Amino acid sequence: MSDASSATARSTIGTRPGRLAEFWRYFRENRGAVIGLYVFAVFVFVAVFANLLAPYDPTEQFRAHTLQPPVWQEGGTWAFPLGTDAVGRDMLSRLLYGARFSFFVGIVVVVVAATGGILLGLIAGFAPRWLDTVIMRLMDIILAFPSLLLALVLVAILGPTLLNAMIAIALVLQPHYVRLTRASVLNERTKDYVTSARVVGAGTLRTMFVTVLPNCLAPIIVQAALSFSTAILDAAALGFLGMGAQPPTPEWGTMLADAREFVLRAWWVVTLPGLAILVTVLSINLMGDGLRDALDPKLKRS
Template identity: 85%
Template sequence: MSDASSATARSVPTGRPGRLKEFWGYFKENRGAVMGLWVFAVFVLIAIFAPLIAPYDPTVQFRGNTLQPPAWQEGGQWQFPLGTDAVGRDMLSRLLHGARYSFFVGIVVVVIAATGGIVIGLIAGFAPKWLDTLIMRLMDIILAFPSLLLALVLVAILGPSLLNAMIAIALVLQPHYVRLTRASVLNERTKDYVIAARVAGAKWPRQMFVTVLPNCLGPIIVQAALSFSTAILDAAALGFLGMGAQPPTPEWGTMLADSREFILRAWWVVTLPGLCILVTVLAINLMGDGLRDALDPKLRRS
């Protein structure tokens, strides 16, 4: 009897390692998500080690080599593997450092938007009816505006800079977290474990952050992954419009803005930053789909 019990206990995965293994089992069923994860990991490593990988400083100008195409140079040396821009800056070095700015923008925006949105959503989910209605109508007003247009207006008020662009994008994305958190809280509040915690005397902050929030993290994590790509796109769009990162910052959107007048005679100065944005956003979206499939029990295959 004891042998059978011990065998059963060994067969049941317990603890965090078991849950992570189960999550990875569902996640890897989506091949696109796994591919997106690998591409995302490569870009993360590039962003971290950009100063070591880049052959030149991204702001150094080689005035004698302006708009050089991606090609071998004289003497068999690969001096500018991806060419140079209009003022002679190495495109490879600028693209590598641009990954740092794009991922920095994504991380900061997601942290600000998610933190504020989760707190407000928890308050709305536990608040009296009048306060809940007030908060949600305010979120509806924000969502009524086109996101990029609202971010552009906020940056125009705050002043063009990368920091102000991140703040504006975070404020625009925050209502999505508020609505998602509130919906999850309302779904969890009526369950037995929350009622038991309330009967046991748990205060409202403990009910919100300790009892309910951990069970609402699944959809929030998926939303964070998708918001990461949205933040990169919006930051690039603001940079392209001259309202985000300012020259000579090697940000992908700013690089597009600086090179748009050379699109017909120097394809690489426009195509390469655009490809970086495309591949990064596509990889993050594919990874977000995999997270959704792995974290949502309704989408799991039997």
């Protein structure tokens, strides 16, 4: 009888879809999210292999071909399929390398902001009331300032470089992770499995990082996906204002800043970097919506 029960249990477990399969089943129900995932995959591929895909060095200047139009416009040539900028640099090469810089910015900002935010959120969720109040009031003060304005102030203090821009953006985004993590921790710490862990002798650190944190990751993952797009937008905005990446770095925001005076007579030097930012951010936001639908049990349909 026990052998039959064991066989039945193994059969049931074997037919039960894995967590990854279940996640994909819910994720693919959102067609926009799937499209966003494919576009994001292309974005990652371009960022990783930009040096192989780009026909030229992004800073190489062809002075005889300044403001060369794209190939489909009269006067264009296949040597520069997306045209050139005001100093003769190939737009296609700069756009491809710009994807690498944007991806790098997104990764660094999300890792720094999420790491610091999760640590502070865990501390606030388990700390005495006075320390919790201090941490959260500090986060409220940061959130009271417009994010881009605060990032501008921080970059002005640290100096206008891409690294400093990433640090500033990470600090601005960190309060969102703190509030989200704290709210999840306060919701989880009263549940029975946390009480059981404490009864069997789990210490505070083990309870925080091993017992509670894994059950708080779903909303944090969604926040990380949305923060990725925010980081790209903010980095482009700082670059456009001259407070982020500096010329001749092929960063999309910096490319827009360099092309401002050519809007009317060379539309491609402005439109193409803008489209790159738009498509990338839109795809990440669509993917974030799909992650929310797949990871939030309240949104799952039985």
